[in-house]
Amino acid sequence: MSRPRSDEKRKAILDAATRVIVTQGLSAPTAGIAKEAGVANGSLFTYFETKAELFNQLYLELKADMANAALTDLRPGVDPRQQLFQVWQRWMAWAMACPDKRRALAQLDVYGEITPETRAAGHRTMAAIADLLEDIRTHGSMRKVPMGFVVALLNSIAEATILAMAQDPAHARKRSNEGFDALWRAVA
Amino acid sequence: MSRPRSDEKRKAILDAATRVIVTQGLSAPTAGIAKEAGVANGSLFTYFETKAELFNQLYLELKADMANAALTDLRPGVDPRQQLFQVWQRWMAWAMACPDKRRALAQLDVYGEITPETRAAGHRTMAAIADLLEDIRTHGSMRKVPMGFVVALLNSIAEATILAMAQDPAHARKRSNEGFDALWRAVA
Amino acid sequence: MSRPRSDEKRKAILDAATRVIVTQGLSAPTAGIAKEAGVANGSLFTYFETKAELFNQLYLELKADMANAALTDLRPGVDPRQQLFQVWQRWMAWAMACPDKRRALAQLDVYGEITPETRAAGHRTMAAIADLLEDIRTHGSMRKVPMGFVVALLNSIAEATILAMAQDPAHARKRSNEGFDALWRAVA
Amino acid sequence: MSRPRSDEKRKAILDAATRVIVTQGLSAPTAGIAKEAGVANGSLFTYFETKAELFNQLYLELKADMANAALTDLRPGVDPRQQLFQVWQRWMAWAMACPDKRRALAQLDVYGEITPETRAAGHRTMAAIADLLEDIRTHGSMRKVPMGFVVALLNSIAEATILAMAQDPAHARKRSNEGFDALWRAVA
DNA sequence: CATGAATGAGCGTTCATTCAT
DNA sequence: GATGAATGAACGCTCATTCAT
Incomplete structure (x- = not known):
């Protein structure tokens, strides 16, 4: 009844995280991961409660x-x-x-x-x-x-x-x- | 540029770093390492230019x-x-x-x-x-x-x-x- | 512009706000108030334009x-x-x-x-x-x-x-x- | 033996906080208070551990x-x-x-x-x-x-x-x- | 050289509000 | 209208490094 949580977006974040970790390490900012995934930084936290x-x-x-x-x-x-x-x-x-x-x-x-x-x-x-x-x-x-x-x-x-x-x-x-x-x- | 004064202090910092890394990981603050070593946080940087x-x-x-x-x-x-x-x-x-x-x-x-x-x-x-x-x-x-x-x-x-x-x-x-x-x- | 559909929901939100303010103060998230009222967070804003x-x-x-x-x-x-x-x-x-x-x-x-x-x-x-x-x-x-x-x-x-x-x-x-x-x- | 914590700066922060609270309320950003006091935002936290x-x-x-x-x-x-x-x-x-x-x-x-x-x-x-x-x-x-x-x-x-x-x-x-x-x- | 206060960029996370469904 | 995901500005606080004493 509302926009459903998109598995695609979840994957995009995970993929982005993979790439970003490779280039920047585990201390890479979540904002960078979100950007790489093409979502707003806040959105990352609707899919994953924390960075951990x-x-x-x-x-x-x-x-x-x-x-x-x-x-x-x-x-x-x-x-x-x-x-x-x-x-x-x-x-x-x-x-x-x-x-x-x-x-x-x-x-x-x-x-x-x-x-x-x-x-x-x-x-x-x-x-x-x-x-x-x-x-x-x-x-x-x-x-x-x-x-x-x-x-x-x-x-x-x-x-x-x-x-x-x-x-x-x-x-x-x-x-x-x-x-x-x-x-x-x-x-x- | 020359070897710093106290080799003892250098060792103390390295030892402290060892202990602190074990308990807190690599993201442990330099201030914490300095404290554990019993020196001022600023002093750490006279012995080692950077954390790296x-x-x-x-x-x-x-x-x-x-x-x-x-x-x-x-x-x-x-x-x-x-x-x-x-x-x-x-x-x-x-x-x-x-x-x-x-x-x-x-x-x-x-x-x-x-x-x-x-x-x-x-x-x-x-x-x-x-x-x-x-x-x-x-x-x-x-x-x-x-x-x-x-x-x-x-x-x-x-x-x-x-x-x-x-x-x-x-x-x-x-x-x-x-x-x-x-x-x-x-x-x- | 016209009175929204359900006056019942409006009351529910106001009641929820009362309770939530008591426990969490004025900085309580609107999302929490909505939840306490049993409505979606977005719905709160059809009844009240802003938090203020x-x-x-x-x-x-x-x-x-x-x-x-x-x-x-x-x-x-x-x-x-x-x-x-x-x-x-x-x-x-x-x-x-x-x-x-x-x-x-x-x-x-x-x-x-x-x-x-x-x-x-x-x-x-x-x-x-x-x-x-x-x-x-x-x-x-x-x-x-x-x-x-x-x-x-x-x-x-x-x-x-x-x-x-x-x-x-x-x-x-x-x-x-x-x-x-x-x-x-x-x-x- | 190092720069002493200045009571003057402490006062400046408290005074700034007074002024800022009056104009912006208790939710005023600490950064704003620091700026008003003429210190770096980080410095505020050497004088007061937290905003509270x-x-x-x-x-x-x-x-x-x-x-x-x-x-x-x-x-x-x-x-x-x-x-x-x-x-x-x-x-x-x-x-x-x-x-x-x-x-x-x-x-x-x-x-x-x-x-x-x-x-x-x-x-x-x-x-x-x-x-x-x-x-x-x-x-x-x-x-x-x-x-x-x-x-x-x-x-x-x-x-x-x-x-x-x-x-x-x-x-x-x-x-x-x-x-x-x-x-x-x-x-x- | 030792000290620890000063600095300010940077980060994880929150949240009022908007919008696609 | 109802829903809840999407957005992004904002915030409190940290910390490597610098610098006045």
Whole structure:
């Protein structure tokens, strides 16, 4: 019965925030984000109560986007190594295709106001990857290592690989494979 | 332009900054750091021209402290695995012994104003570790992987391990060993 | 320009404003008043052009309510002291029975945007009291004092009495009588 | 050893606040007050932590100023009526001489953030008047009325008188005497 | 050189009012 | 007319940095 809250505008703000965070960091003014999104600065606060809330939701959105990309077309039946490799490749491909999202996510990961709840929800988006890794872990040399630690190792190796790929895009494919090999040796 | 009078005060400020960063993050006011250091807020700027300068120097100081700890008593002759293991152990021990320094360093690592020069200097403090790793690399499965990437993997696995240790100090030793084993499999 | 559709809604807004002013003061957001009234924030502005307009109308409404209560059943014939005492008693009774209205009115009285016109209209609602007082004045010690000042004294003594009653409701009746006695001595 | 906090600047801010409150009300921007005082807006906050703090201190300052003026040269020995009359005259004179202070004080009296402590301290500045009044009360028709109520009546009659004087300055003296007579009849 | 007051740009958020639905 | 999203000016307060003492 009135103008409905537009999902489009919400997305525009989130997208703008992604871009602005990349160029200006987490201390970027909300006014700048609003402007980049093409809305009035006050409007930002009809979609997100506070700056922290905006950043929490963006964190989740980006994490979900990443997980989504990584998990596309995962076929449960096949060889675990094959499956993990496919996830890995899609993950790395996402990182190269959406450098802004990746960078923004890296910054948000370190934002002081991301709540534990948000982080937990973020982890949940990657549950399918964790499941796959769990299968691998129980049959390999990390059989006795807690799952949480194995996941952390996966993440840290992925991050290092992404950084290396970004630093030298000409050899991105090579780095991706090397990173996966290292990962496989470490966890399988 | 010349070295400021009291090196003691400089240290006090750096120490205070470490503590304050841990509790308040990188956006902590310089006035707060000065107060924690027991000096006037204006004095901070006679020792460090800007906040960014302070944080750059602190970054270096902490990196050096960490490298120093890790490289203590390194004996060049012995088996590379032994050497790397010793470095690893001292590194992890430092992280557990100085949690503030570790946390502050982690934050500074993502501070937008750390200059490439500072980062380069930071890497240099770990040159001895890199040398050792280089030796290992050339004789193992990462023979064809660029050294920079291998170092990055070492760092990322170390970070993941430190976090896991901090999360569950009762099993810190176990995590440390598991982390080292994973590292060794990955890079050797 | 014409009277808006629902007088009921208008009342709801005025009532809500009364309540909200008591708890939040004159700086209470119009959105909060609208919500308390159960209407959309935009709707408030179809009934009252501006916040100031709303507050002016509320001021009048409350003043009229108060005067109305005070003047109920006034019998013109009887002894002026009796008449004034009845007015006084009903006035005090109203203040104790509708503390929200009283408090809101007290706040509105100092609201910067109450126009002279509104204030004049407010005075008119109390004209009957003024007439009665005029009768008393001309026969007593304030014979030579301008009527406006006498009315002001009545009001100020009433306000002080109401406050004292509110502060110690157990002795409200006593305060009321003491206040009236003081008033009578002052003006008769 | 550094620039000392200047009492002059503090006074300048309080004076500026007085003037600005009179013209713009309590919602006047702190920036405007600072500008009027000839200091940077940030400086205001080195002298007063918050706007509310500034207003509380101003309230006290003005109350004290008023009490001071009213109590000048009070001679304890003489006839209570004489004493009260002198206080009354000085009080009214102050109100006419410093209309800004009076108006600002009237507004502050109604400011939502004046703390009970500030109000209590304000009352204490008028303790000598209360003492004098107490003496009068115990010997007159308000013998059985609580002191607090008598003080409230004094204040309310004074306020009404001041307003009437301000409205018609040509007859200020007359109003002052009429007000005092009414007061004396009411409380003595 | 030490101190801490002075400065003023800048920020997150609010809110009266307007307007698309 | 009713709704509530959209708007953008405004505000209180912070804080890196400068400067008078």
